[in-house]
Amino acid sequence: KIITLEISVCRNRFRECKSMGSILYREKTFITEMVNSTRPVIDFDIYVMDENLFRIAGTGFYEQYVGVVLSPGCACDYVLKTGKPVIIYDPIENPICSECRMKHLCFREYMILYPIINDGKTIGVVGLGAFDDDKKEKFKKMEDKLCSYLGNLCSLISAKVRESEYSNTIEKIINTVDDSIMLVDYEGQVLFYNKKAIKYFIEEKTQMNI
Numbered sequence: 001k002i003i004t005l006e007i008s009v010c011r012n013r014f015r016e017c018k019s020m021g022s023i024l025y026r027e028k029t030f031i032t033e034m035v036n037s038t039r040p041v042i043d044f045d046i047y048v049m050d051e052n053l054f055r056i057a058g059t060g061f062y063e064q065y066v067g068v069v070l071s072p073g074c075a076c077d078y079v080l081k082t083g084k085p086v087i088i089y090d091p092i093e094n095p096i097c098s099e100c101r102m103k104h105l106c107f108r109e110y111m112i113l114y115p116i117i118n119d120g121k122t123i124g125v126v127g128l129g130a131f132d133d134d135k136k137e138k139f140k141k142m143e144d145k146l147c148s149y150l151g152n153l154c155s156l157i158s159a160k161v162r163e164s165e166y167s168n169t170i171e172k173i174i175n176t177v178d179d180s181i182m183l184v185d186y187e188g189q190v191l192f193y194n195k196k197a198i199k200y201f202i203e204e205k206t207q208m209n210i
């Protein structure tokens with residue numbers, strides 16, 4: 001049992017290291033803040049998972065499982081592969097969950113899983129869960145609105161990813177320019193500079209010291 005646990009922990013750490021290179025993991029701060037901002041707005045627990053099934057952020061019940069990696073074959077894996085949202089009322093009986101190795105540990109929550117899509121590729125999943133009877137009843141009545149809400153969250157995350165990718169592309173291009181480039185605001189505060197500018201100021205400083 002100890003050996004099995006150690007192997008499981010090592011696998012989780014390996015997959016966490018793998019997730020550090022994922023698109024969503026790089027936006028972890030933004031995603032965590034966005035998910036936490038939903039607390040006063042919606043009376044359900046929400047989490048975000050990346051393409052490696054690594055849980056990046058979560059509220060309520062899911063918060064304690066941030067950093068946990070789910071097993072292949074789970075419902076989130078299904079959404080990642082198909083790019084389709086799913087609604088599950090009984091994870092134990094639902095055929096989508098039939099291949100999940102952690103099915104016996106399931107909390108039997110009602111859930112909606114919505115894909116985060118960027119440039120036609122599913123890069124993650126936003127999940128929403130209801131655990132107690134009152135919330136499950138509310139879940140049923142609000143099903144369409146909740147799907148719409150999750151769709152909007154996914155769109156926001158995708159927009160942030162595209163913005164970051166665009167910024168990174170611009171930065172790479174600017175760093176290939178032979179001239180020194182520096183961007184300052186109206187108060188003279190430096191906002192951005194390229195690698196050539198760094199080299200220029202190092203050389204200037206060296207000459208001044210001489």
